[in-house]
Amino acid sequence: MNGENCFADQAKLLRVTNLRSGYGRIPIVNGLSFSVGEGELVGILGHNGMGKTTLLRTLMGYLPTSGGRIEMSGMDITQRSTTQRARAGIGYVPQGREVFPGLSVLENLRMGCFLNAEPENKVIDEILTFFPRLKAYLGRIGGALSGGEQQLLALARCMCGAPRIVLLDEPTEGIQPSIIEEMISTLRDIGKARNLTILLVEQNLNFLSALSQRILVLQKGMITSEISAETARDPALIHDFVGMA
């Protein structure tokens, strides 16, 4: 299954064809194909070690492809650098957040504005309406925030650049439940306000099903099936698909 049968009528923002990548000679992503339409919220589900993070790192240009093609709005970006991919409109919130620990929250957000042509103050004010919790911490250094606050900061920083698609890598990992709820409502709000496109890698089934319109199941570096958000909410069915519940 290649994950392209749904939303066929939507303009394809990101199209991945027969993608292969890995670490050195060890293949992790094995000929994987899917596409994401404009404004779609697509989840990727799979066990540890199935290639979820490797897929996102390859899409972002951190890992070289050993085969296949990545297109953004029809433009081939397979050989482009991370910087060029960001400039093509791909935003990235990595596993582990990677906020700039020595910069203040405000400075982290200013860094996020680098690709946004709008005035920094305007962009940040607007983003902070979606992330009100961060307003109290603008002067605090990123490294001093809790894990959940860092995750919100990483999301807000990414949104400051007004990306066309956001790659989210396990945003709930190690985060307290109250902030997970806050992230769900924030991402829904931003998604509605900006027609945001999201490719979400996640193992938290509640989070994944709450945000995704469809979910691609990744096993051994390949997309083996596509399920609906409703299926992901049913532990019995999800066990059939991916052996996890």
Added chain:
Amino acid sequence: MDLAGLIAFNVVTGIATLCLITIGLGVIYGMMRIINLAHGELMMLGAFTCIIATEAGINIWISIFVLSPLVVGIIGLVLERTIIRFLYGRILDTMLATWGMSIGLTGLIVTVFGNNVRTLANPAPSFGIGAYSTSLYGLVIVAVAVGALGSLFALLRLTKFGLILRATMERPGMAAALGIKPDTVYMATFALGSALAGMAGAVLAPISGVSPVMGVAYITRAFITVLGGGAAIVTGTGLASMLFGTIDELVSFKASPVIGSVAMLMTAVVLIRIFPTGITGRFLRRSL
């Protein structure tokens, strides 16, 4: 009283001199974690640029503050593009490469200009502190050191370039994901550190003499000051220069310059033993 005034003036000048020697290395090592063993030779190139320019009739102040940093900055940029950029993240390899660069640059200058000590006329007059007389050029060195530290602080804290530079040094991969080109930032940082080294060499040329091997005299002092100062380039350089410069000058006055240097080195060893991450690694961690 006159003597105390003279000693105080020399201590302040010594601190400023150490600051100047260190600041370019502080930018390159402190931000990029590159152990640039060619730092002294970059200072030497600045001094030679200044002396050649003044001999060609160019105003000495323009030579010191414009030509020397410009020329050495461009040389640094070329070295970064052709050698250093292939070695990022490989500390031992960068040490070997910059050591090779230092030998090569020294050899080049010896071949072209000979292994002589040249002198540059001191452009500042003398002035009296009571019964003693000293050069007003010490005040120039102090003003340049304060100006260089202040400008670097303003660049890092108040400008967009400074913000990008600090972010890129912390997480280059994440900076790239936000649309920044880390390669370009590294290149600019190395060129900036080289330009500061070049300017320092030129500023010190009128009081130190200029020779192809002069860099050796600076490199050790610069390194212990950077290591003693810790991660914060501006605050660390300033504080470590104050500590080491004061000890060096006072012991030199009481004993001899050699004993002064030994005392400074011993202080550095003790300091780094107590605070392995330097003064700002232990205190003032959020400072720049």
